[in-house]
Amino acid sequence: MATDSPRRRPAGSERQRWPQPLLRRRIASRRAAMDQPNVTGDGDVPLTVRFWVVLVATGVGAGLFGALLMALLNLVSELAFGPGAAEDFQAAVERASPVGRLTPLLVGGVVAGVGWFLLRRYVRGSTDVDDSIWTGDGKLSFGRSAGTSVLSEIVVGLGASLGREAAPKLMGGVCGSLLATWSGLSVPQRRLVVACGAGAGLACVYNVPLAGALFTAEVLVGALRLPVVLPALACSATATLVAWVYLPSGPTYADLPAHTLTLDTVVWAVLAGPVIGVVAVGFVRAIGWVSAHQPSRWWWQITAPILAFGLLGVTGLALPQLLGNGKDMAEQAFVAGTSGVALFAALSLLKPLMTVLCLGSGASGGLFTPTLSSGAALGAALGAVWSLLWPGTPVGTYALIGAAALIGSAMQAPLAGLAMVLELTHSGFALMVPSVAATFLATAVARWIDGYSIYSARLAARPVLERDT
Incomplete structure (x- = not known):
């Protein structure tokens, strides 16, 4: 049986990649550069x-x-x-x-x-x-x-x-x-x-x-x-x-408290991750439902946003954190001390609900910060309860982990979710292990249960519906 040995290969063989690299001869072992899976050719997208x-x-x-x-x-x-x-x-x-x-x-x-x-x-x-x-x-x-x-x-x-x-x-x-x-x-x-x-x-x-x-x-x-x-x-x-000609070059959430890795944080992340994944599925499904049932009649298209935004305004009289994209709401959770179960539980429920309501009225807008802030509030609420059983860690620590876990699982993009939270806060590097654990578990559970994301759930119906197989 013939074998593919280095002795049988041409001495000047090139790497099988397009476009060709400047150095076309293989290295001494004569292995192909493309044996490393990410070092591939450009395929149908030539980087000209x-x-x-x-x-x-x-x-x-x-x-x-x-x-x-x-x-x-x-x-x-x-x-x-x-x-x-x-x-x-x-x-x-x-x-x-x-x-x-x-x-x-x-x-x-x-x-x-x-x-x-x-x-x-x-x-x-x-x-x-x-x-x-x-x-x-x-x-x-x-x-x-x-x-x-x-x-x-x-x-x-x-x-x-x-x-x-x-x-x-x-x-x-x-x-x-x-x-x-x-x-x-x-x-x-x-x-x-x-x-x-x-x-x-x-x-x-x-x-x-x-x-x-x-x-x-x-x-x-x-x-x-x-x-x-x-x-x-x-x-x-x-x-x-x-x-940077107009926007600041620093983090969105500046001067957050320093975080310390503790055993109770790791245990909490393992327990909370699957819960956050289930919440992500519910949120994404709600987004999918309202995206497919937006107002169709002209008079309803005009009046629905007025009613939805009005209801948001009435609710915001008691909870002003619900107004806007949720940036300040997330920051409030990130700097929270050791209390606030009722407040953060309410925000973690009402913020996604108000976001879905605005989206379902026919308005167009983003979902990133509302999802991030909802995750921060949910993490803070669950962390405040956990602190009653295992005290010592500030609620803001759990909020940071919860934000990464919910945005990562809701986007079905755990790497992007983790990077987002780190770059937005310039904090949380000490919490990488529990953050990765919670985000992994939340994303895996969400993928196992459903698999849609806040982006794929918003896609419009195809002109010709395809039967699932």
Whole structure:
């Protein structure tokens, strides 16, 4: 029987990769570089010079749009809730009178209802970044996407319980779509550029370039290979750097208390992880249900956001933490001491409910920060109960772990979820073991029970329904 021995191979054989590396001879062992699974060829997405030029331009565009959209969000917040709302939204809401809290949300309901009704009726084209990457050709409508993004930031600034990242994610993807189309890139190349642009849009508004790149690779592309990771890193870093012209370069949650690894934290993470995974499934299923049952009649499309935002405003009279994307709510959980079971339990239940309500009314917005803040509140509530049995660890420690576990399992992207929390807080490195354990268990349980994510659950129905097999 013939054997494949080094003696029988040509002395000058090249590595089987395309494009070819500059050094084409194998190393002394004559093993192929592609024996390492992530060091593969470019496949159907050649990383040409034109591709890299388009990618960097996409990163610049994503960063500029991210800065502009955050400036719009901050302006609307200040107009709605007074000076200081851009820096401390919850404090501004708490300072407002009951009428001052409710009025912006009612205005937001009118803006959302009328605005999205007109946009969806009279402006054509795709605005679904995820679908354009996963099942489409990577083409997105600039006009409809820009209108959707502006409306999204306005309603979030007025207090809607939705995330701020959906708009910059969308416009980052639009930049990639337009530039890739104008430059004549292939469809697979365009999909990758759109994915990198979308991840860069998310990265720049939160100042999380590593997490943005992991989000691109893990969620939008589904592959941690060098031909994916390298463009994702380059685009996220470029967008984040450009966005510093307006946005801060520090962590979103600064000056958090230092954390210490203790045995009770590890035990809690192992026990809480599966619970958080079950909660993630319920939240994702609720998102899927309301996404498929949004208002269809014109009069309901206009009135539903007014009713939903109004109900949020009434609930926010008692719990102002529910207004907005949840950034300040998460920070409150991160710095919590050793109490607050009732408050955080209520927030962990009502924040997802209000988010689903806003989304189901037909409003368009992100889900990242609402999910993160819900995880922080859930971790704080479960941690406060745990502290009654095993005292000594601050509730904020459990909140940090809970945030990583819920966002990782709800996205079905544990690496991106962990990186997000680390970059957002610049804290929690001492909690890596319990954070990884809780995120792993939560994601595994959610995948075992269901497998949808906060992104796949929002996909529109196909024109022709396929029977499950």
